[in-house]
Amino acid sequence: MIKVEAIVREEKYEDVKAALNDIDVHGMTVSQVMGCGVQKGYTGVVRGTKVDVNMLPKIKFEIVVPSQAWVDRTVKAIRQAALTGKHGDGKIFVYDLMDTVRIRTGQAGEDAIYHEETVY
């Protein structure tokens, strides 16, 4: 069990989601975060006064996959979809997991994230 955590640009949210779907990654958890790094934001203007906006909205994807092979595919897909080539494209962090449990069935380990049919 490995977790791939990607921080990407807000406007890339739909592209990344689509790219993950394309490689058959359907399970994911997404959240809104703020980030800074090399890219340091922009300067807004409120009533003529400059205002620094140095935390930018980013999207965090968390995807748990069963193997390193899946990690590679996932990272590749995300990179392709999220790339603009400009500073601020984001980072991908990879973590090891001890265990996973599917609440519905109680399945643990790989079974917990293995996907049968997708249900609407």
Add this chain to the structure above:
Amino acid sequence: MIKVEAIVREEKYEDVKAALNDIDVHGMTVSQVMGCGVQKGYTGVVRGTKVDVNMLPKIKFEIVVPSQAWVDRTVKAIRQAALTGKHGDGKIFVYDLMDTVRIRTGQAGEDAIYHEETVY
């Protein structure tokens, strides 16, 4: 130090919190996330036009506990409280931690999450 991370249905938030309290887990961090998996959302209608909602709001609990025994208790409590038996009940992910520090006291390791009296 082990982190239990549970993604559950939004409407189960209060039940899970209560279940954790019951087994004397009082420290936790909670956030709003969106998720998809086997359960793929629903179809809304805006002015007669179908609109797919395929990311559903979920609640993420993060609970750091000192031992595997606590992990088991915690996972069990969450599962019981969060279960509906339908797709979308969520997942529990378990991670290993290198260290923990309590900001207030500087205590590290288990002490950092050990709870004295609860203070209002």
Add this chain to the structure above:
Amino acid sequence: MIKVEAIVREEKYEDVKAALNDIDVHGMTVSQVMGCGVQKGYTGVVRGTKVDVNMLPKIKFEIVVPSQAWVDRTVKAIRQAALTGKHGDGKIFVYDLMDTVRIRTGQAGEDAIYHEETVY
């Protein structure tokens, strides 16, 4: 690669950010979370009726650093900035990472988080 995750008081957000800047940590991801622990919230009043607020807004910082030395510096800086001495100051959790990738360049490992010039 190590991740330092700090949960701090909402009103300490700017202080912590400044403290991190001071020790030259520029890359970070921040999000809003809710938390409870020893500190159990406060009691509000709506139209004369007491209302318990037992999840308090907190800020989560996630900072990936290359080495244990950086972890120590970072933890120290955060502690100093976030400390009030009262319950609820928060916790710092430290995790091991398997890998890191910079989306823009594809760099992995330390290079992924190493910062060249900061760009606006």
Add this chain to the structure above:
Amino acid sequence: MNSGDIAFILICSALVFFMTPGLAFFYGGLERRKNVLNTMMSSLFIMGLASALWVLIGYSLSFGGNISGIIGNLKLFGLNGVGAEAGPYSETIPHLAFAMFQMMFAIITPAIITGSVAGRMNFKALFIFIALWSIIVYYPMAHMVWGTDGLLGAVLGSVDFAGGTVVHISSGVSGLVLSIILGSRQGYKQVSYRTHNIPFIILGGAILWFGWFGFNAGSALAANGLAVQAFMTTNTSAAFAMLSWMAIDFMKEGKPTVVGAVTGAVLGLVAITPAAGFVPIWAAIIIGITVSPICYFAMSVVKKRFGYDDALDAFGCHGIGGMWGALMTGVFTQTSINSVARWDGLIFGDYRLFLAQVASILITVVVAAVGTAVCAFLVKLFIPLRVTTEEEKIGLDLSQHGENAYPAFNGLD
């Protein structure tokens, strides 16, 4: 016909109309996020339903003819014959203008009820309930209080300037009864219900206060000195009630709350409604100061003691506040201000009006309570009143309307 009066009543009608969306925001802000749309919609659909019913039969049943002082008849069906000429209720404005102004009251009154049952009522059941309630409770109430030869007004001699009994007591009591029939929300008492959007409460409260000028001053049915008097008593009562709630908050918790201040202002408006065009300004000060502690007590102590779940305090605000206002009208009315009142109030040494007010309040309580029970019973024959446990948990926005109020605020658009 007087163009100044017509202009005034037209604009006042628009102001009263605007109060119903104001109420939607007032209530919507008080509710939990997952129920905000359902809460707002519960007021909004009535802008459609009650308008339609009013045009078809409501005006006729309320103000057309008279059957035993209880209700009108159907001679004015479809506003037939209600046109540009003056009607029986005012000589200076078209009959249709009077019907229109009154329509706005028939919209907001049932909307008030919905505050009591927020968070758990089946929307379809609510739709039918409101239609029935308009016919079974509202039209008779309007007739009895304001109609030609109405029982409470013309016969008994009680007075109600802009709807203390017709609007506030009737809706507040109906809300209470319906909320008891429905039962409490899940986890009521264990879980704390916080407001989800206080700026919306402020917005709603501000629109209500703004519109209330049309409500009360407009009830003079002319742009004259009486309208000015009603306008001033209205604002004065609201102002003092706001301050008096702030004082209670301050004394009890050390901090005046925003929700409390807005609630206080609304209470002042409720309480002055029956009295607005009958009492002197100093009486409005007294009415405003006293209504807040009384309703504070009802909402925080009585509600808890008896354990009913009057979710957004329709009863605590409008029921109790309306009764207090109607009583005080019996205390402070001066026939010299408005000769529609037959007798002076208690404080001026005459007890007759006061007794008429008490009788009028009691009859209103009975009509509202029994009428609501009957309506609920009828609806229940066809459709469950309450949503399922699961629907309630998920929230009524999604379960009743398939919508999410602010998907972008934790979603990603």
Add this chain to the structure above:
Amino acid sequence: MNSGDIAFILICSALVFFMTPGLAFFYGGLERRKNVLNTMMSSLFIMGLASALWVLIGYSLSFGGNISGIIGNLKLFGLNGVGAEAGPYSETIPHLAFAMFQMMFAIITPAIITGSVAGRMNFKALFIFIALWSIIVYYPMAHMVWGTDGLLGAVLGSVDFAGGTVVHISSGVSGLVLSIILGSRQGYKQVSYRTHNIPFIILGGAILWFGWFGFNAGSALAANGLAVQAFMTTNTSAAFAMLSWMAIDFMKEGKPTVVGAVTGAVLGLVAITPAAGFVPIWAAIIIGITVSPICYFAMSVVKKRFGYDDALDAFGCHGIGGMWGALMTGVFTQTSINSVARWDGLIFGDYRLFLAQVASILITVVVAAVGTAVCAFLVKLFIPLRVTTEEEKIGLDLSQHGENAYPAFNGLD
């Protein structure tokens, strides 16, 4: 001069003014979060631009003099000579009051267009487009329909009480044409566009309904029986259209949506606009009930079939709804209600008004479509109509205005 009429028109002007920010919220709530400010600003800046143009040349070109029944002249430049005395359009109010009331229509009409092009139009291009469109489409339309010796009104004999053709058809059709010229938003059809803030839609819809009383009743230009009649038909149509949309939602999805109910109410208001002061109340009921299914069909089926991206349905609501209203005016008008109409409607046995209405609709469609194409062409000579792909992705709030609507709601402000 009549002070009642002056008071009425002044307040009605304020009410119509308030509709434009109402529209900003109605549209803003419907858009995605990243475009909400741009969407609102697209209505707001017109409060500045159209007011300025109107004072300088707009009123003169619309209502000053007459060139071939098509447009006015520049004799009243800068409102020169338009003052406290009565003007040619009403004897009981100052000429300047008439110019002011009409100004409010010249503001909201172009604002409606912007709903069609939300989410992708360059703000600077929109600014210039709106200025051109006011001159090329709006002033001629206002003149032709309402001006002395105007082609559609005075000459052809078609009627338009408060702006079915001038306001709604012209803006709706222009929106459609401009949205086709611009092309669809990125990912249109693949990605689903959800509303981002339904309470704002409710707020905007409520302000629109509230202001519409000024729009329609004020168009009587006096506080008289006709104004009362227009007020009542307006509310009645809105109410029935809301209920009829709720019925469709219920039949199709089992759940009435909040967005649908508000949309229905707005449709009822659109459709009754040309008819408000010409038809009996029962006709308003019919107009209200029928407009919702027709527009529902246009928005959900026709739009999909043809694939144009009328983002917030300016065409589906105002274009289609306006046409239906103008047609129905030809069906239900009674000269006995308002003798401005030369002939009775179709249902009363006379086909002449109906034909005039059809002709008037067709001419309006042509003027709006051609005028819009011309304006877009002119703008394009200097500035691209559309934002870049990247700007569109990032959102128009940041790319066009450098702002973020609610930074605190996922930010940490």
Add this chain to the structure above:
Amino acid sequence: MNSGDIAFILICSALVFFMTPGLAFFYGGLERRKNVLNTMMSSLFIMGLASALWVLIGYSLSFGGNISGIIGNLKLFGLNGVGAEAGPYSETIPHLAFAMFQMMFAIITPAIITGSVAGRMNFKALFIFIALWSIIVYYPMAHMVWGTDGLLGAVLGSVDFAGGTVVHISSGVSGLVLSIILGSRQGYKQVSYRTHNIPFIILGGAILWFGWFGFNAGSALAANGLAVQAFMTTNTSAAFAMLSWMAIDFMKEGKPTVVGAVTGAVLGLVAITPAAGFVPIWAAIIIGITVSPICYFAMSVVKKRFGYDDALDAFGCHGIGGMWGALMTGVFTQTSINSVARWDGLIFGDYRLFLAQVASILITVVVAAVGTAVCAFLVKLFIPLRVTTEEEKIGLDLSQHGENAYPAFNGLD
């Protein structure tokens, strides 16, 4: 008595009333999220407090009797004797209607001040400050400018149509002084303060503009040609000021901001206030165009240079904009438009009105500055003016009111 005039003043009073919650939203949207409720409440509680004071002593001290041209007396305590008959200020409306209309000005004026001190003032201290300020600054100002035999108006001959000095200069200058006494917010200059909810700014701005029609046109105290003139100059100035701010934004940053456009509109409204019923429409265009750059300079350059923390620019908008308007009134006034002015403006060759205006501005500045210092000193004797450092960090919503504006938006309610 004229029913048209009464209708007009009643509705205008309601419109002006509505401006105060409008201001609450305008200010609330500009503030940081953690202070939004406190910022809104700072306007709201004044709806209670200033109304109560006005009824008790305010009207009497402002408009009852005359002591040395500086202040009235207490003969009209509790509005005693102010009733349905005409009063000394207008023959066509009841005396009480005039008192009511004026009350709305006494509410909004102190509310404006609170913009300067947002984010750091102790709420209890603010409460007492506002009470004192009303008595020490506002009532004298109102008397001096508008009261019988008032120093600035009747004696000196300066004119102020709807409150340039009384309302805007007095509140803006007081805000500046109070913000200096309080000191800057923590981290002012280091940390950037962003607006937290721009749609609320739009909503507030729109309500202000809408209500301002009542403010300015209503100041004619009758529904007549002068009211129409004031209405038109008001809208015209707002429109051109909005456009002129957009032009500045465009020239300086390449993008017109939404906050800027709304700010510009408000500036146009401020500047035209003293002039509305005295100047021709072309002068309103000039006043509108010029006020934005002047205030832009004050807010962006002067404020930075001197380093005071006028948080939401009450001084930058109302102080500076009001002075500019009062000056321009001395330039463009035409006695032929309104014979209340004794002399024509500078541009028509007479310097006397201009000098009177300058004197009136200076006196207002002194009264406001000294009065504010005195009030602040008095309050400080009993209670600290400023919250503690920790309370400021946590936010004033929680620390002053125990509330959280939108708990559900990052909470989980």
